[in-house]
Amino acid sequence: MQILKRVQKVPGGLIVIPLFIAAIINTVFPQALKIGGITSAVMSSAGTMTFIGCNLMCVGAQINPRGVVESLKRGAVLAAAKFFAGFVPAYIVTKMFGVNGFLGITPLMLMAAVTSINSGIFLGLMPSIGDEYDTGAQSLLGLTTGPFFTLIGLGAAGAAAFNPIALIASIGTMLIGFVLGNLDNDIRKFLAPGIGFTLPFIGFCLGAGLNILSIFKGGATGIILAVLVIILSLLFLVPADKFILRRPGYAAVANCSSGGSAVAVPAIIAQVTPSLAHQVPAATTAIAASAVITAITTPLLTNLAVKLWGSGKTASETKEKGEN
Numbered sequence: 001m002q003i004l005k006r007v008q009k010v011p012g013g014l015i016v017i018p019l020f021i022a023a024i025i026n027t028v029f030p031q032a033l034k035i036g037g038i039t040s041a042v043m044s045s046a047g048t049m050t051f052i053g054c055n056l057m058c059v060g061a062q063i064n065p066r067g068v069v070e071s072l073k074r075g076a077v078l079a080a081a082k083f084f085a086g087f088v089p090a091y092i093v094t095k096m097f098g099v100n101g102f103l104g105i106t107p108l109m110l111m112a113a114v115t116s117i118n119s120g121i122f123l124g125l126m127p128s129i130g131d132e133y134d135t136g137a138q139s140l141l142g143l144t145t146g147p148f149f150t151l152i153g154l155g156a157a158g159a160a161a162f163n164p165i166a167l168i169a170s171i172g173t174m175l176i177g178f179v180l181g182n183l184d185n186d187i188r189k190f191l192a193p194g195i196g197f198t199l200p201f202i203g204f205c206l207g208a209g210l211n212i213l214s215i216f217k218g219g220a221t222g223i224i225l226a227v228l229v230i231i232l233s234l235l236f237l238v239p240a241d242k243f244i245l246r247r248p249g250y251a252a253v254a255n256c257s258s259g260g261s262a263v264a265v266p267a268i269i270a271q272v273t274p275s276l277a278h279q280v281p282a283a284t285t286a287i288a289a290s291a292v293i294t295a296i297t298t299p300l301l302t303n304l305a306v307k308l309w310g311s312g313k314t315a316s317e318t319k320e321k322g323e324n
Helices: 003-009 013-028 037-043 045-062 069-097 107-114 119-129 135-144 148-157 164-170 172-183 185-207 212-217 219-244 260-272 274-309 312-323
Strands: none
Touching (some): 003 013, 013 185, 013 260, 013 274, 037 045, 045 185, 045 260, 069 148, 107 148, 107 219, 107 260, 107 274, 185 260, 219 274
């Protein structure tokens, strides 16, 4: 039936589709996933943090600080710009409107959606438009995956209590994966498939705690959030790429997306800051919508950027001509 291939064709499908299926089941048959035993442990909201922890360990193992200086420089600048793209507006919203935000857009949504990237899209685009250093930049751009940036940003903005122990606890498995993956490359390779394998379980467990009606109610918020992700990312990343890195700008545009993994971030934040727990359902659905929308728009915008500013290949050719 090729179910998996069809799911993978949907942007963020591995996490979004299971989320919607579970939300429908939870809305129509709310007791079906709460029968106890192994079923509830794996297929209810009770399993959310376990699968997220496993996913973060696998993600951490893939972050490799070793690499050429140019790749690390590009990754560091773009990752920093992505952080500030979410932090600055989140800080402003917190100071002006408080933690509950404005027009349904909260600091939690901004930090989680704007600071994350869809690394699959970035890595998929770079072989055809980038140069040999662009793909390596993902080693530091990988820091946008998970709750790290969101926790730091919300704490600095005053939208959440900053607890160093809670921060370490929330990313502890990622740190373990990082250490193991860099101590043994075989461990890195062994854990790599776990990133994709755990996504459907994370999506399903998150959806098991949602009501499908709330997802449709959050549709407009998700669209607004997606637009903000694109605009804010462009405003911060393009100048950083062009004026700091002296690059054409295509890599910046390729990062104007929300990562599918960001859908799980509100649930993690609620563990650290229980006062934000009431925001989790709305934030989760809005970020899921943003992940789907930006997954569609980012490749289109990146191709437009290449037409306007050139690609990594044309930049390399221009540099070689100048040296000759």
